[in-house]
Amino acid sequence: MNKLEIKKLTKTFGKKNANSNITFTLENGVYGLLGPNGAGKTTLMKQIVTLTKPTSGEIIYNGQSIYEKEDEYRNIIGYLPQEFGAYKNFTAKQFLKYVAALKGIDKNKASQKIDELLNLVGLYEVRNKAVGKFSGGMKRRVGIAQVLLNDPKIVVLDEPTAGLDPQERSRFRNLIADISKEKIIILSTHIISDIEAVARETIMIKNGSVIIKGNHKDILTGMKGKVYKITTDKENEVIDIQRDYKVVNLQRGADITELRVVSDKMPLYASAQSIEPRFEDVYMFYFDLENTKEV
Amino acid sequence: MGTLVKSEIRKMLLKPSIIITWIVLLLFSKILIRPDTASEVWADVFNKIYGIVPLIGLITFMIISAAYTLEYSSNMNELINTTQNGKKKVVMAKWIGAGISTTIVNVSIVLIIYIDGLIKSNFSGLDLPLKELWYFGNSGSNITVLQMMIILIITVIIGSFFFSELGLYLSAISKSASIPFIFGGLLMGVPYIISGILSRGGYAKYFGVTPLWGMMSSELIRYKVPMALIIVQIVIVIAGFILLPKLTYKSFIKEGKR
Numbered sequence: 001m002n003k004l005e006i007k008k009l010t011k012t013f014g015k016k017n018a019n020s021n022i023t024f025t026l027e028n029g030v031y032g033l034l035g036p037n038g039a040g041k042t043t044l045m046k047q048i049v050t051l052t053k054p055t056s057g058e059i060i061y062n063g064q065s066i067y068e069k070e071d072e073y074r075n076i077i078g079y080l081p082q083e084f085g086a087y088k089n090f091t092a093k094q095f096l097k098y099v100a101a102l103k104g105i106d107k108n109k110a111s112q113k114i115d116e117l118l119n120l121v122g123l124y125e126v127r128n129k130a131v132g133k134f135s136g137g138m139k140r141r142v143g144i145a146q147v148l149l150n151d152p153k154i155v156v157l158d159e160p161t162a163g164l165d166p167q168e169r170s171r172f173r174n175l176i177a178d179i180s181k182e183k184i185i186i187l188s189t190h191i192i193s194d195i196e197a198v199a200r201e202t203i204m205i206k207n208g209s210v211i212i213k214g215n216h217k218d219i220l221t222g223m224k225g226k227v228y229k230i231t232t233d234k235e236n237e238v239i240d241i242q243r244d245y246k247v248v249n250l251q252r253g254a255d256i257t258e259l260r261v262v263s264d265k266m267p268l269y270a271s272a273q274s275i276e277p278r279f280e281d282v283y284m285f286y287f288d289l290e291n292t293k294e295v
Numbered sequence: 296m297g298t299l300v301k302s303e304i305r306k307m308l309l310k311p312s313i314i315i316t317w318i319v320l321l322l323f324s325k326i327l328i329r330p331d332t333a334s335e336v337w338a339d340v341f342n343k344i345y346g347i348v349p350l351i352g353l354i355t356f357m358i359i360s361a362a363y364t365l366e367y368s369s370n371m372n373e374l375i376n377t378t379q380n381g382k383k384k385v386v387m388a389k390w391i392g393a394g395i396s397t398t399i400v401n402v403s404i405v406l407i408i409y410i411d412g413l414i415k416s417n418f419s420g421l422d423l424p425l426k427e428l429w430y431f432g433n434s435g436s437n438i439t440v441l442q443m444m445i446i447l448i449i450t451v452i453i454g455s456f457f458f459s460e461l462g463l464y465l466s467a468i469s470k471s472a473s474i475p476f477i478f479g480g481l482l483m484g485v486p487y488i489i490s491g492i493l494s495r496g497g498y499a500k501y502f503g504v505t506p507l508w509g510m511m512s513s514e515l516i517r518y519k520v521p522m523a524l525i526i527v528q529i530v531i532v533i534a535g536f537i538l539l540p541k542l543t544y545k546s547f548i549k550e551g552k553r
Binding site for chain 1: 298299302305306309310365368369370371373374375376377378379380381384385
């Protein structure tokens with residue numbers, strides 16, 4: 001069992017706290033890191049993968065600070081950076097050989113592992129094709145293959161599905177589910193459906209602090225009584241509702257408009273009725289719509 | 296380390312833009328020497344080798360300029376710095392890879408001119424002392440053409456590694472490949488231009504302290520550069536070899552670098 005403890009982690013850039021007093025513990029499984037742009041997700045992940053040192057606080061892996069034996073710790077992490085782009089003039093195989101050398105993997109072992117991983121990510125047939133000719137989804141799959149080269153215990157994926165089409169996203173989620181056994185996987189994304197599909201728990205970050213951590217069932221239970229459906233046939237009421245509440249969804253029918261809103265209190269409309277919360281409601285409740293790229 | 300160096304060479308050298316420029320330069324180098332007497336041909340060889348320095352600089356910095364900026368733009372620097380060997384070995388692998396790449400290209404250009412010289416001189420005149428060539432007219436040097444050819448190849452190799460390290464450092468501290476390309480080009484090009492202008496006033500020998508003349512060692516002989524200035528130049532090159540990799544490493548692993 002792997003255990004990663006984040007204790008009172010604070011990271012400051014100048015006067016700005018990118019992460020503020022973050023504390024949580026992760027064990028094997030997929031964890032979704034959810035939050036708008038600038039919430040501090042990437043800073044947190046960079047500290048977990050040793051790219052950035054915290055201003056204060058600790059990161060402890062299996063009882064030991066990750067900075068005590070940094071090299072050993074690096075051997076057990078796999079990281080896929082945001083907007084990752086492999087070298088265009090490398091083939092998938094050449095690129096993976098390069099990363100294997102970076103990770104200090106023996107040549108013979110690496111060769112066997114590379115073929116295995118290319119099969120896993122469905123790129124074996126195009127292993128000798130230049131990465132520059134790959135689609136966005138294929139490049140991400142090369143990215144996942146490099147993450148797994150050293151059989152990491154901690155996998156950190158920063159926005160791995162951004163910009164992918166639904167088919168590639170689905171393929172990517174399945175891949176993450178496949179590899180999640182006996183690993184801690186931290187998946188940062190804006191895409192709520194990705195987290196719903198694969199994450200065991202979700203950690204929501206806002207302004208550098210954790211505002212919620214829990215499994216989906218608990219988080220949705222906490223949202224009960226905060227999601228409402230309002231129907232109206234008056235256009236001025238639609239405008240009022242949009243002004244006064246966070247509207248998750250708006251459906252216009254021939255005569256009636258149906259609005260799905262999140263609110264702490266029951267909206268003051270006769271037609272308002274409490275409904276079952278969905279995960280996107282949680283996001284909307286805590287964050288603003290303009291920060292949500294895709295759901 | 297071998298795989299890392301090979302990969303760095305692939306990243307820097309095996310790009311269509313570099314290969315095309317390299318081929319064009321080799322073809323251009325092939326047409327520079329005119330058939331004449333042996334002493335004329337060999338004087339022309341050394342003259343043209345120094346004359347082609349701007350093009351050598353061009354391709355050198357084309358090879359190196361993107362070495363680190365490519366990592367930043369693809370976020371590969373982050374991946375590299377989270378790996379066991381990444382932090383420790385990539386800076387060294389890049390230097391060796393860049394040095395080998397620029398050496399292959401620069402030496403190939405010089406060799407093409409040499410081979411052309413050998414053909415145009417009917418394989419004669421290699422034992423001529425440099426003082427008998429108009430290009431080295433005032434040097435009084437008894438070094439033979441063959442000895443100068445060998446010395447020049449060695450200094451071109453050392454110079455290629457030096458300018459590679461300089462270019463790598465500029466690349467490591469830049470966000471765009473155009474910065475190391477322009478500044479690296481200036482560091483190589485300014486002494487070239489100014490020394491050309493000042494050569495008539497007798498001040499040219501002071502350019503003996505520049506790594507450019509260290510690389511193009513024929514100029515040290517041509518202008519009878521005093522040993523003291525050559526020693527200063529050697530100190531500059533050694534200091535560069537020691538300090539530049541350290542500064543490059545520091546810049547590459549800097550937090551928040553993109």
